[in-house]
Amino acid sequence: MSDDSSKCLFDITGSLAVVTGAARGVGLAAASALAQQGASVLMVDVLGEELKTSCSALRAAGRKVTALQASVTDNGDLTRLAEAAAARQAVSVVVNCAGIMRRTDIDTMTSQDLQDLWEVNVAGSVAVTQLFLPQMMEQGYGKIINVGSLGSVIGLERRTAYATTKGAITQYTVSLASEVGPYGVRANVIAPGYVDTDMAGPYIWGERDRTERLLERIPLRRFATPADLDGAFMFLASAASDYITGQVLLIDGGWTAN
Numbered sequence: 001m002s003d004d005s006s007k008c009l010f011d012i013t014g015s016l017a018v019v020t021g022a023a024r025g026v027g028l029a030a031a032s033a034l035a036q037q038g039a040s041v042l043m044v045d046v047l048g049e050e051l052k053t054s055c056s057a058l059r060a061a062g063r064k065v066t067a068l069q070a071s072v073t074d075n076g077d078l079t080r081l082a083e084a085a086a087a088r089q090a091v092s093v094v095v096n097c098a099g100i101m102r103r104t105d106i107d108t109m110t111s112q113d114l115q116d117l118w119e120v121n122v123a124g125s126v127a128v129t130q131l132f133l134p135q136m137m138e139q140g141y142g143k144i145i146n147v148g149s150l151g152s153v154i155g156l157e158r159r160t161a162y163a164t165t166k167g168a169i170t171q172y173t174v175s176l177a178s179e180v181g182p183y184g185v186r187a188n189v190i191a192p193g194y195v196d197t198d199m200a201g202p203y204i205w206g207e208r209d210r211t212e213r214l215l216e217r218i219p220l221r222r223f224a225t226p227a228d229l230d231g232a233f234m235f236l237a238s239a240a241s242d243y244i245t246g247q248v249l250l251i252d253g254g255w256t257a258n
């Protein structure tokens with residue numbers, strides 16, 4: 001393969017990508033990575049100010065990005081999202097990254113905990129996917145990237161409700177991949193280990209003993225930064241992964257290897 005064709009494999013110039021949870025952390029990394037590969041990116045988040053700041057920073061770096069303040073759990077916002085995308089062009093990449101986490105002990109966890117986490121992490125991802133699936137199926141091409149977690153494949157002590165939703169993301173993705181594969185739509189999960197973001201930061205750095213214990217379990221001996229996920233987003237959004245669907249790509253520094 002020539003140098004030029006390997007560059008082309010990851011090039012997504014001319015495509016429109018929708019990234020939820022894009023104001024910060026992993027979602028911002030996804031938006032930045034896809035824009036860097038040439039996509040126009042519609043950045044979606046419920047946090048208006050942070051979203052505006054992140055979007056402006058990417059624009060200042062020459063990226064084609066637009067911000068839309070919207071919640072993935074709000075029907076009116078979902079309609080606005082569909083309209084905002086339709087006003088541009090057909091969507092070929094969707095990254096469902098909007099998510100919330102709550103620490104819950106099994107004996108005190110409530111149905112409200114489960115419901116709150118389910119609504120954003122699972123129902124929100126399904127709803128956003130559904131907005132763009134018909135058009136992806138019609139055009140015969142699409143990439144759905146759902147953001148899972150270690151909890152998509154292994155147990156997470158004291159985070160049962162969260163892990164339940166992330167396990168559901170795996171089942172949702174593999175079922176979706178089976179159903180829409182014949183139409184050229186691919187669906188995969190990116191499952192990060194501990195990433196140093198607003199969500200995980202207080203936990204991974206909060207107590208020195210815990211930090212050391214966690215690092216001891218990670219063969220690469222460090223937590224991920226959001227940028228550690230860039231390559232995976234570029235890969236799964238591009239033609240380089242066109243024969244890959246229904247997979248869970250763990251990016252965990254080796255956590256699940258031992």
Ligand SMILES: NC(=O)c1ccc[n+]([C@@H]2O[C@H](COP(=O)([O-])OP(=O)(O)OC[C@H]3O[C@@H](n4cnc5c(N)ncnc54)[C@H](O)[C@@H]3O)[C@@H](O)[C@H]2O)c1
Pocket residue numbers: 020021022023024025026027044045046047070071072073097098099100101120124147148149150191192193194195196197198199200
């Ligand atoms: N940080 C980690 O260690 C880690 C590990 C595994 C998986 N993840 C997953 O990665 C994703 C991003 O997490 P992060 O660490 O960047 O956290 P984060 O809290 O920094 O980012 C989450 C983003 O989602 C947005 N969001 C939440 N609810 C929303 C809604 N209803 N509508 C639209 N946007 C909404 C938030 O405003 C925020 O910008 C989540 O799905 C999370 O479960 C994170």
